Amino acid sequence: MFSNFIDGLTNYEFLQNALVTSIVIGVVAGVVGCFIILRGMSLMGDAISHAVLPGVAISYIFSINFFIGAILFGLFASIIITFISNNSKIKGDTAIGITFSSFLALGVILIGFANSSTDLFHILFGNVLAVQDVDKWLTIGIAAIVLIIVWLFFKPLLLTSFDPNMAKAFGVRVNAYHYLLMALLTVVSVTAMQSVGTILIVALLITPAATAYLYTKSLRNMIFLSAFFGALASVIGLFIGYSFNLAVGSTIVLTATSIFLISFLVSPKQIHLRKKVLRS
Structure with missing residues (x-):
């Protein structure tokens, strides 16, 4: 089974593109996810990942690159959520719920006007095995920009x-x-559509970062660990999905969840916490 996967990597360009794209997305999602969970903004990641759906649908309707429409709608949603939270008595989670449901409903309606339902299905649930060379290089370029920005503005x-x-x-x-x-969250969410789709993006953003949080108290170490766990889940998930003919996006997410559950049982933080609870 493993040899078949290696043979596929050697002979098939689509699998090579899928592997590179999955690793890159796993790394950049893990890095940005650290800041998301430290700020208690997991719901924001979920909201933006679904809010981009109308932009994707409009992009297909007007035959433009879906990155453009998705990023514009994602940024628009984040601005609306922040504006409502800062200028009213409504709490952030309520603003997220209102915006998330509204954009999702709009996206569902717009899907009905779009011609390419198959492509939109891949946007919802991911299809990293269909990644083309141009998408791979675009993903690498966007990920590089995001990582450079995080490095430049790490201290603030x-x-x-x-x-x-x-x-x-x-x-x-x-x-x-x-x-x-x-903005970084929006860009990463749009990029991750190719591997896990809009439905599962939040898992790739949050789960590797949450796993890394179980092992360290240093943000710098947490970022490196989260990137590693994101890449590891992507590779193993791609191997399982390809070998057993399963949805790769789903297998990547389930692999990330499995790594988290194992870490939850064996990480030093959790062992110390369980001993403390037993003593008390």
Whole structure:
């Protein structure tokens, strides 16, 4: 079975593209996911991943690259959520729920006007085995830009994630970095459509980062571990999906979940916590 997978990598370009794309998406989703869970914004990742659906549908209707429409709608959704949260008594989760459901409903309606239902099905559930060379290089380019931005603005992102009030006291533009992170989240969500689809994007964003959080208290180490777990889940999930003719996006997510469950049982943090609970 493993030899068949290796033979496929040697002989089939589509599988090579799928492997490279899956690893790149796993790495960049793991990196951005660390900041998402530290800020308690897991629901935001879910909302944006679904809010891009109308943009994808419109892109197909007007025969333009779906990256354009999806990114525009994702940024628009994040701006709406942040504006409602900051300018009303409505809490963030309520604003997310309103925006998420509205954009999702709009996307479902627009799908009815789109001609290519098969492609939209792949957007919803992912089809990394259908990635072309241009998509692979576009994914690599976007991932490189995202990782460079995280590296350049690591310190302010770190400070605003752990203590936004202190960041304001030091003169850091907290809102600006919030919107920067939302932009990165949107771009990564659109990129991850190819591997896991809009339905499962939030799992690839959150699960590797949550797994890494079980092993370390350092954000820098957490980022490297999360990227590793994201890439590992992508490789193993692709192998399982290809070998057993299963939906690769789903197998990647289930692999990431399995790694989390194993880590939940064996990580030093959890072992120490269980001993503490037993002593008490």
